[in-house]
Amino acid sequence: MAAIRFSNVFKRYASGQDALLGVDFELASGEMAFLTGHSGAGKSTLLKLIMLMERPSRGQVWVGQQDLSSLHRSQIPYLRRQIGVVFQNHQLLFDRSVFENVALPLQISGYDPADAARRARAALDKVGLLTREKHNPVTLSTGEQQRVGIARAIVHKPKLLLADEPTGNLDPQLSEDIMRLFGQFNSIGTTVLIASHDLSLINRMRHRMLTLKHGRLVADG
């Protein structure tokens, strides 16, 4: 079964810029793939369509069994709860602790606080930051902040994990650590799609690679 399916998807922004031009692909459940291309090739747009941060101008996007075009605005939160996302600029909140940042998705989904605390600690443990749970994210290094972002993305055990340039500002060693972390999640059955332009790193990872160029999917494999 496909975890993500794009069928002839076009996206033109209100500014008139064409971000995606007839994109077709399927990502099987449990698969891990990289999405690459130059900046402006449409990688972020593609991820935004999956999250319904944007809607396609034409074509259809499925996440699991769900046709996103039939999803009403009020149902979007429940789609997003099934997906974990890691952002390039990590989007952490600096008015609360690392632990509270990670526990936020659980709190929003209505988990029991004790259960949420247990799961948040488990997620922090997985990214190796359990000892920092009480710190403010602002006191953490960039690499650590990115790992907190990853912990937040996987805390609710999503079936689908998306990442937009997760290694953007990191040195090669840290980048490789982060990518290995994604590999671990994939090995326990999570479908993973990572947008990245770090080709040397991606080539070493030996996973499927989707290449976007000017909004078109030019290579797959």
Next chain:
Amino acid sequence: MAKPGRKEQATAVGSRPIEKSPAAPRRGARQHRIQFADRQRSWRRHHLSVAREALLRLKQTPVASLMTLAVLAIALALPGFLLAALGNLQALTSDWDPQPRIALYMQTELGDDAIDSFSRQLMLRDDLASVELINREKGLEDFRRYSAFADLLERFDANPLPAVIMVLPHNTDPLAMPLVRSELAALPGVDEAQLDMEWVQRLAAVLALAQRGSYVLGGLLALAVLLVVGNTVRMTIESRRDEILVSKLVGATDAWVRRPFLYSGFWFGLIGGLLAWLLVQLALLLLATPAQALADLYLNDFQLQGLGIQGSLIMLAAATLLGLSGSWLAVSRHLREIEPGDV
């Protein structure tokens, strides 16, 4: 501890639709029930924690919060105070007979008997509803008892007051009254006929006008409260933009995002209302002594009334409602603009 209990209950309910129904939907229903109960619980928990956080957030910016609350308190206290004052005036004048009477001042030369028979003749007239004679002794007694100028009487050798006959015409129409008055004034023995108590009617009209005025003022100030709360909440929304974005990205519903701001408005309204209530009570307390002195002068057993329990509750409820509505306005206008489209 609660979990097994709920499960048992859910199983009992699930097994009720007898053997006919297949096993699979029954399992689905059971699961759904538990999720529903859990959701209810987490919903209540979230409300409590958000209410508490919203209150704590007011404390985090004490100066700004106090300024806003002071504005709200004053805006709410003004109509509250006006309505309380009017309520008091109306209570004061409600014992006064608003029916217009005509006072016939009799010539002082007439003897008591003549006046008595004159008043009996008036009683026979069809156009008068009631006739009340206040003879000279009664008038003197009343004057001594009720007037501040009782000392003046000692300067007179004889009773200087005329006998007075109060008459109430059947037709109390403002246009008909003067005609009755002049007719009665022309009767022999009548020194002067005066349309009395007209001012009570005027006072009542003035009070009604003042009441209407304070409603208008209250409406305007309520609008001001809406705007003040709305603007304060709008600024809070701006300052928590990142939090809203991230929450929406990890699956927060509109209601979830809205809740803290609605609670801010709720607290602003409630606390502003409480402060306004205090202001009104304080103002009435300051007025109580002079009002009592004034009432004593008129020998009235008048007591200054506060807002009362009902009035206080209405005031608090209105304030809370205004706070909530103000934040609702801001939230519905500004929260939709914050969508994680351009992260």
